Amino acid sequence: MKKIGIYPGCCFQGADEHNYEITIRFLENxxxxxxxxxxxxxxxxxxxxxxxxxxxxxxxxxxxxxxxKEGVDxxxxxNTCYMIIAKTKLALDSNPDLKEQVNxxxxxxxxxxxxxxxxxxxxxLLRDFIGMDNYKKxxxxxxxxxxxxxxxxxxxxxxxxVAVDDPDNPTLLKEILEPLGVEVIDEYQNQNTCxxxxxTYTDNAQKERLAIKPLDxxxxxxxxxxxxxxxxxxxxxxxxxxxxxxxxxxxxxxCGMTPEETAxxxxxxxxxxxx
Amino acid sequence: MKNIKYTAKIKRYxxxxxxxxxxxxxxxVEDTLTVLELLMYIKDKIDxxxxxxSFCRSAICGSCAMLINGRSGLACKIQAxxxxxxxxxxxxxxxxxxxxxxxxxxxDPAIEKLKxxxxxxxxxxxxxxxxxxxxxxxxxxxxxxxxxxxxxxxCMACYGQCNALEGDAKYLGPLQxxxxxxxxxxSRDGMDVEERINLVENSGIYECVQxxxxxxxxxxxxxxxxxxxxxxxxxxxxxxxxxATRRAKFWFQTVYETGQIDKYNLPVASLEExxxxxxxxxxxxxxxxxxxEENFGPQPFDGIQDLQNFIKKVxxxxx
Numbered sequence: 001m002k003k004i005g006i007y008p009g010c011c012f013q014g015a016d017e018h019n020y021e022i023t024i025r026f027l028e029n030x031x032x033x034x035x036x037x038x039x040x041x042x043x044x045x046x047x048x049x050x051x052x053x054x055x056x057x058x059x060x061x062x063x064x065x066x067x068x069k070e071g072v073d074x075x076x077x078x079n080t081c082y083m084i085i086a087k088t089k090l091a092l093d094s095n096p097d098l099k100e101q102v103n104x105x106x107x108x109x110x111x112x113x114x115x116x117x118x119x120x121x122x123x124x125l126l127r128d129f130i131g132m133d134n135y136k137k138x139x140x141x142x143x144x145x146x147x148x149x150x151x152x153x154x155x156x157x158x159x160x161x162v163a164v165d166d167p168d169n170p171t172l173l174k175e176i177l178e179p180l181g182v183e184v185i186d187e188y189q190n191q192n193t194c195x196x197x198x199x200t201y202t203d204n205a206q207k208e209r210l211a212i213k214p215l216d217x218x219x220x221x222x223x224x225x226x227x228x229x230x231x232x233x234x235x236x237x238x239x240x241x242x243x244x245x246x247x248x249x250x251x252x253x254x255c256g257m258t259p260e261e262t263a264x265x266x267x268x269x270x271x272x273x274x275x
Numbered sequence: 276m277k278n279i280k281y282t283a284k285i286k287r288y289x290x291x292x293x294x295x296x297x298x299x300x301x302x303x304v305e306d307t308l309t310v311l312e313l314l315m316y317i318k319d320k321i322d323x324x325x326x327x328x329s330f331c332r333s334a335i336c337g338s339c340a341m342l343i344n345g346r347s348g349l350a351c352k353i354q355a356x357x358x359x360x361x362x363x364x365x366x367x368x369x370x371x372x373x374x375x376x377x378x379x380x381x382x383d384p385a386i387e388k389l390k391x392x393x394x395x396x397x398x399x400x401x402x403x404x405x406x407x408x409x410x411x412x413x414x415x416x417x418x419x420x421x422x423x424x425x426x427x428x429x430c431m432a433c434y435g436q437c438n439a440l441e442g443d444a445k446y447l448g449p450l451q452x453x454x455x456x457x458x459x460x461x462s463r464d465g466m467d468v469e470e471r472i473n474l475v476e477n478s479g480i481y482e483c484v485q486x487x488x489x490x491x492x493x494x495x496x497x498x499x500x501x502x503x504x505x506x507x508x509x510x511x512x513x514x515x516x517x518x519a520t521r522r523a524k525f526w527f528q529t530v531y532e533t534g535q536i537d538k539y540n541l542p543v544a545s546l547e548e549x550x551x552x553x554x555x556x557x558x559x560x561x562x563x564x565x566x567x568e569e570n571f572g573p574q575p576f577d578g579i580q581d582l583q584n585f586i587k588k589v590x591x592x593x594x
Contacts, residue, residue, distance in 0.1 A: 042534065047526045048526060053504070055586060101592065158486065159491050166360075167491065194486040199439075202481045210438065
């Protein structure tokens with residue numbers, strides 16, 4: 001069985017632990033053994049930079065080193081964790097001096113950042129680690145009669161050097177949704193507008209103004225549900241008229257799980273799936 | 276070099292009729308054209324009324340920024356053939372600026388916002404001599420603090436793709452904030468740092484959603500979103516007390532204590548009274564879900580001291 005290290009960001013702990021359950025079930029359904037990187041710490045969330053950017057490099061070098069110690073690649077379903085960890089990897093791999101300084105401190109914990117582990121997000125995990133054919137084979141039933149609008153979220157498409165798909169014309173999410181038996185609404189107004197999550201705790205009104213835009217666009221285009229890979233986008237956008245789910249929740253249902261078993265019952269906006 | 280066929284799908288705007296519409300141009304052209312050369316070809320051979328702004332053709336004047344396949348960039352710097360998707364290259368004017376005609380936007384509103392950050396040096400008399408005989412020296416280390424940011428050509432590519440502007444038209448904008456950061460970091464600048472922060476505090480640094488689209492847009496590889504984090508750090512260091520600086524302190528503290536951010540107590544820590552409602556709603560929801568109070572936030576993992584020692588050492592030793 002293939003193994004992968006699960007990086008537990010803030011949206012997989014505390015009251016959000018159901019997101020971890022969704023993730024581990026998703027991996028089980030795909031025939032992958034998920035190893036929780038227990039001593040991993042916050043990726044920085046774009047906020048620790050406001051105290052010390054070098055700490056962000058340090059924390060994520062340590063997070064990757066924890067995966068490397070287990071001999072596995074690192075996987076996180078969160079767009080922001082993915083982007084920040086992938087950016088750190090680029091910084092460390094292109095700056096031997098920084099890498100050496102960080103490794104000197106990591107040695108205290110018996111860790112070393114080698115730069116060998118790959119960084120995966122759900123989208124590129126399905127394409128490059130699991131393989132689209134294996135993914136399709138793992139699906140057991142169709143979720144029919146539902147129109148789904150794919151919503152990527154920003155941090156899997158920007159900045160360009162960490163994008164998991166062609167930023168000009170991403171198709172990966174559509175390719176992941178179609179085998180589920182749903183009808184994909186590929187184009188809609190404001191489909192690339194940010195969910196605003198990262199303004200939640202500083203300017204909540206700004207977040208609210210943004211979060212509604214892609215949802216309204218999807219509704220206008222006839223979508224029943226919006227599907228995002230990102231738990232933060234999900235958190236920011238859930239609770240409005242148009243429902244939003246994580247794509248891994250839909251995959252788990254197509255693999256035979258009930259909506260309750262993959263936390264769909266926790267959605268603030270009710271979702272009806274005909275299965 | 277060979278000829279290729281594709282469709283240039285261009286969003287046009289007729290100012291007399293105040294009407295915008297998409298128009299498809301079928302072209303068969305050399306595969307070496309830049310997007311700007313493609314537009315010139317269409318203007319020359321197909322439709323002379325097509326209007327766009329350009330000058331240097333060398334990615335230095337910053338005139339030809341536009342959206343190509345929905346992403347901001349300079350038309351003169353991008354190869355058209357690299358942008359063909361399903362036989363189509365989609366070209367639109369920048370967002371968040373009034374369209375004058377077709378692909379030409381009015382950049383004045385963004386320039387007016389730029390003026391608000393005082394985008395010029397206020398010479399520090401201790402650093403900048405008052406005569407022409409002696410030099411104003413800047414060390415390579417000092418210049419490295421804002422070297423990249425001086426490459427900005429005011430093309431507005433970042434502005435035309437900014438999500439914070441999508442949420443609030445009054446937001447200053449990425450290039451404006453990068454400029455503010457650049458002058459704070461300039462060792463020759465004499466303006467009080469707090470005064471410069473005051474210029475960007477309202478409708479400024481805290482509305483940025485860190486979407487990273489400005490990094491993807493900039494033709495000079497400047498990273499405005501990262502400069503905005505730098506401005507927030509400076510705001511915290513000069514003692515500003517607001518939702519963002521409180522968030523930054525609380526975030527760091529709880530990551531240090533538990534390894535993870537405490538999102539249950541964060542709203543009150545950062546938004547104060549406004550956060551109470553958010554916390555009450557969460558408490559209600561969590562209790563309905565049958566969660567125990569100790570599971571509302573993160574718990575430190577075994578060996579948290581190792582992480583704390585690591586963070587302390589990184590702060591002290593990594594340069």
